[in-house]
Amino acid sequence: MNDLSSTPALPAEAQLPDDGQPTVINRLDYTPPAWLVPQIALDFALSLDATRVLSVLSVERNPANPAPTLRLNGDGIAARSVNVDGQPHNDWRMDGADLLIDLPGEAHTVTIETVVNPTANTQLSGLYASGGMLCTQCEAEGFRRITFFPDRPDVLSVYTVKMAGDKQKFPILLSNGNPVASGEGEDGTHWAEWHDPWPKPSYLFALVAGDLVASRDSFTTRSGRKVDLAIYVRAGDEARTDHAMRSLIASMEWDEEVYGREYDLDLFNIVAVSDFNAGAMENKGLNVFNTRYILADPETATDGDYDAVEGVVAHEYFHNWSGNRVTCRDWFQLSLKEGFTVLRDQQFSADRGSAPVKRIEDVRILRAAQFPEDSGPLAHPIRPDSYQEISNFYTATVYNKGAEVIRMMTVLAGPERFRKGTDLYFDRHDGEAATCEDFVKAIEDGAGLDLTQFRRWYQQAGTPRVDVAVAHAGDTVTLTLKQTVPPTPGQPDKQPMVIPLRTALFDRATGKHDGEHLIVLAEAEQSFSFSGHATPPVLSINRGFSAPVAIASPVSNEDLVFLAAHDDDPFARYEAMQQLVVQHLVSAVRGELSPAQRDAGRKAIGEAFAAVLADGALDDLMRGELVILPGESYLHEQLAPVDPGKVRAEREDLKRWLGETLKAEWTTLHDRCSAVPYSLDAAARGARKLKTQALVYLAPAAPTEAARRARAQYDAATNMTDRQGALMVLAGLDVPERAVALADFHQRFAGNMLVIDKWFSLQAGSLHPDALAHVQALAGHPDFTLNNPNRVRALYMAAAANPGVFHDASGAGYRMIADLILQLDPINGNVAARFVPPLGRWKKIEPARAALMRAELERIAAQPGLSRDVREQVSKSLEG
Template sequence: MRTSQPQTIFLKDYRVPAFLVDHVDLRFELFEDGARVHCTLAMRRNPDSDSSDKSLELDGDSLTTLESVSLDGNPLEGSAYEDRDDKLTLHEVPDQFNLGIVTWIEPQNNTRLEGLYKSSGMFCTQCEAEGFRCITYFPDRPDVMARFRTRVEADKTRYPILLSNGNDVEKGDLADGRHFVTWEDPFPKPCYLFALVAGDLVEKRDSFKTMSARDIDLRMYVEPRNAEKCDHAMDSLKRAMRWDEEVYGREYDLDIFMIVAVDDFNMGAMENKGLNIFNSSCVLASQETATDMAFQRIESIVAHEYFHNWSGNRVTCRDWFQLSLKEGFTVFRDSCFSADVGSPTVKRIEDATMLRTAQFAEDAGPMAHPVRPESYMEITNFYTLTIYEKGSEVVGMIHTLLGADLFRKGSDLYFERHDGQAVTTDDFVRAMEDASGRDLSQFRLWYEQSGTPELTVRDEFDDAAGIYRLTIDQSIPDTPGQTNKKPQHIPFAIGLLSADGQPLPLKLTADDAEAPMDCVLELTDASHTFEFHGLSERPVPSLLRGFSAPVRVFYPWTREQLTFLMSHDPDGFNRWDAGQRLAVDVINSLVSSTGENVDAGLVEAYRSLLADSSLDQALVAKMLQLPSEAYLIELADQPNVPAIHRARERVLEHLARSLRDELLACYHRNTLSGPYEVTPEAVARRSLRNTALAWLLHVDDEEGRTLAISQFNESDNMTDRMGALRALVNSGYEKEQEQALADFYRQWKDDPQVVEQWFAVQSGSSRTGGLRKIHELMEHSAFDWKNPNKIRSVIGVFAGQNLPAFHAEDGAGYQFLAEQVRKLDDSNPQIAARLVSPLTRWRKFAPVHGDQMKSALETIRDKSGLSRDVYEVVHKSLAGQ
């Protein structure tokens, strides 16, 4: 439904549903020109509802034809109900009844990719958040949970595989070459977890034995061309199943667990009960076609969707305001899993980088909202980094405050208390309180207040008394609709180091006999002063170790202190953070003073880093990556994007020239022999090697050019091949660059996921990815406006990563994005709304850019028939609400 004034929905208006659904019986007749959906609902009045209204209202959206309605088997006349585009209202119903509805829909014309649609010749569904109403009329809300039985009928030749939720209980042949399979899900679920797939797919099977010795049938379904890309995802699934048993005591409950790969998908993946549907890019991998980063991402996403079986499916959210109940908790679970199977420090760095670059920006923008929002117009706009990543950090802080044992006790209580229920974030926190005995009343503000807390740290040392005093002030900036915020409960992990780099005991009183070398301070007031006793020298503070809370920390570190922490801090995260802060300080000094030289201390810090073979090489690989332009822009007040780009480029070029010999040695030292492995050590070495190569090509080093060409032509894995291609694309070697791009496409043109990487490496390059190149890529035969991955790999990467081109002085990048959003809004509003994001921060920039960004937003605003999805983002951005 399109409207110029979409309705705002408020948490305060929540009411329990007037009617409940006990059982849903579905029969799908699938044809080439559409699908007929027979739906029978066993319904009853909700005893907890205070509504006395005799009418029943069901949700619908874009349903082509309502063919019939019946009550307890009796067909209803048209006067007994009202059929509007988005609602079906029955004027009077009894307290308990069976409602029959038959609808005709056209999945082949569904470009929104919500509800039931066709992708690459197969039928598939996406029902979260409100897609089920695009299939049939239904009380489409997460607190209406029912048991589903689904029969799928289709042509046996075209669609030999017919899937839905639960266990397959019946199958057989029908007339005219058709067949059917019936699926039954014994567990009640909201309709957003419904799934259906029908297609000509290859089945890959494996099995898993649970801790109670049950055998689970594991199945993956992919297109025939992807049959050899399933092993990694299957292995990841089995690791996740075992981890969830060992860490949370959660065992899988059905007899079958299925994963399907789909090319056209708005999201990354979907946790539908027993039948997870994945974006192909998030599940398919081989060493020839996927990078190390893709392998790790797939492992994390497979784990995430599996973990949802308990944190999201068996216990789900009462309403969409509680979305982080399932997403924040599950992101925390998958982050811990990834840390356990990989490098914990690197995983923490990656999570913090995402937060500090993108989520903090969301907190500071016009769409800022609490982890539990108070209102929304279009729920799909709230699948945000705040809900997911900040929500995960909130759960992580509870884990820090309670400790692992009490947190596990709390999660056990939560699952046992609420199994089969739709609940709230408050229910989750209450379970943690009841299991631990801790009062988390103030901590709940993390769910209620938006914005990123800012901690200002001051210190002083009383040499005579041997006391070091640390004063921490907290504040939270105003955000749309929220001012004068209360202090939050913040776990603040710290350590102190001596002049020779040794950890110092943290004696909070003079009488502490066994003081720890690090501790977590709990901040609850606007200001705290902590005293550390028994010190013979002024220490160097190591603050917010492990990124113990999603906050900004302001402390007047000197460059000498940051260099010291880079070399000596035993906390790997803070060692990396010190390097980032040092590089930020050097780059920013060049932004404001173009005549200043690059600090020689930065060069020596990186030289020491490259020479230190005792360090975790995975950490070294991360420390060698300069702060991104996106992060530098986020840190700046009215950022000058061209100046930031030039300053960062200048530092990178100076480092590459100064450290040429060390970079070549690093490249050769990290050359691997033997079979390809995705182990932390192997991933770290490839990352180091490709970073060194990229730096050498950035200054057009001839030996680097030769190495890049050789690596591109001879590599047996996509990580090294793409590393070489990216280095060439970002170099000045145009002839070699064009040849490599042509050769790469020629080899991989028939693999959509690899072509998406080929698109992204060009659109994200500040050297080659100008608007002319972007238009060229959009006109390429492999680009497809109907495929979200192709759109993201060209338009999304351009606007989100190629910042010098996007923020061009003439504003052409902004108008280009506005044009694409307007076009896409007619076919896929979800993706269109997500693409708008870079324009929403227009107030952050100086008027020369801000006014142009605002003008681009106004161009989108003035489009006729703007979708609810885009309307909300654009109007809030322009209004600053």
């Protein structure tokens, strides 16, 4: 993303040299910037197609790395004029996209004028237009698309921003920090000036100008300062911002209470934008959000959408300290801010709702997205060692695994000592650009831990596997654990990790245990003994998912049914249910089950499901989690090579069997839950989750009955959760009700971009046998466009995640995604690159499909002029 060097010896970005090969940026090549920029003043003359930018940089030579040349990164821009110390300066030159100036002395003022065309900026990086408004996205290398600057996160500056434009087109003018002045100009223009007193890197710069309305509130900090809050949206959307505002206030309260972090400006602004590559951006004091993570009301947003709004609002607010006040020294340290902040938003959401359900949801995401990444050609540590295009490292590994690694520190330290460590981290590094090592050292010092070996989690890629053997002799149980960290690209040999495992041993007769033990596996093989067990106990291990590892333990179906019924750790109970199903389905896919074994396996699963459905002590939110089958992508991880068709067939056959066997229970459950009125409390949310799950099992077992119930649920729905759940089931059935409901949904919500995104996704992700043809037809729908990332993801990412579509035996699914990548790359390379990893999994797939997948990667690689984003992903996918 940004230049990690400060001299011409290393290029500013992964540009193509003369041999056509992309430059690789290495973490160990880091050098401090040659010049610092303590202050920058920006003056914008705003226009949708020709915005003039005047930047005034106060530059100072850096004693840590003095060099005569000031390197200012650029990307697709040209300097109209360059002044030094108020005088025209012609002694400058270009090095690729970068502007170089040789400067004597220690300090200067450099003034540069550029002009950018926001409307033509389809990459949505830098300054771009979205529906008549102007907005910015500068992480990671967008600022260099606006003006020339040392665009790297270790150059921190105090920003003053003035902008002027047509008052009718741009009545609202926003930037970072606090407003300090405003006024009227000539010919219907007006202007505003903003000042951010906190030094920040250029990736946190933000500007928004447009016709917006604000929902307003305020928050009083614990020190008594009043902070004005505003969420800016298009007129008509303000009624759907209440939940986001409540989430923001709750985040501010929680961060003060749990981490001792108080907000530090006079106001906090959020702007919702329809065209956005990511979910949201934590720009200091002016967070820019994808509309999908701001707008919510019961009619248009599901319970999952409500949770996502709350979690993302919290995540971006928490970045004020874990990312802004303490930022990254370089982009290899990305998990410093993202992994830590993901953990913080997970903790916040757990405190706000059901902690057990939140933990299960987080692990499900990790296993669906990050585990495949860890075992594929794009595997990398949470702190990568090299990159060609840093935007490719905004990954589940950096975010989700990064959070799990820091969570392990909380397990090892305990909450009080971990808080001492984070306090020390913020105190030591406030106002600095820090490293992952700085964070680990602060936790080590503050919590009184030795994390020397633990640091390997930052250095090694791959998901560790822990093999468990249980021996019982006399009254002693001995656990023998062996860990294996698999080879990954560039890392064939691995060292043992520190793996904290929360463990309990259950007495079979009482269903109780004598207390939980934290065992720490730090060697390739270790044994742990526990006395006081006259009979062999049942092992519950990795409770709460205390470590992001794969556990391999020869647990019988009988013991798994026992744990599913008796384990007092909610995650472990869920895990027992998952393992029971996974063991059965993997054996079935491999053809290892005799008819008798298949029947026995199904019987055990059916007993566990029946027990969960009948357990009056369970709330419906947790019950709904326990009856969700393992996802196909997670099942793929258990097999090599994978036949996706067999996995789907076996999973759907088990679902059908459970639907038939427990049909009475599912119908009773659907009736009970349908009678619960809508509210956002846990009981009502649980009822909504569970009644759709009931339809999921009834659909393959009794499609006519399921269609009738789904249509009734759809027609009676007073909220999007019920309506979308019913439509999801109908979309997968070949019944008359399907077309009628889909047409009604589209007509009912025509013009609402976020809801129409759901309409596309439901069809692309469905179990319908003709889903691939449906996706191909939807690509020509009048509502589809390649220019809006949300719409592209809604259709094609749902298709790529649907094995029935993507892994169609003909290869048409692979060809469709490859065609998309080639078509989308010139428009938006960042979004196009996100579609490469599914094709990159070709080595995991059975030979016939693998050959088709590889052929599509080769076809993409042969295309001239690929973006750096796509080229890196494709080349690594072919090599890995």
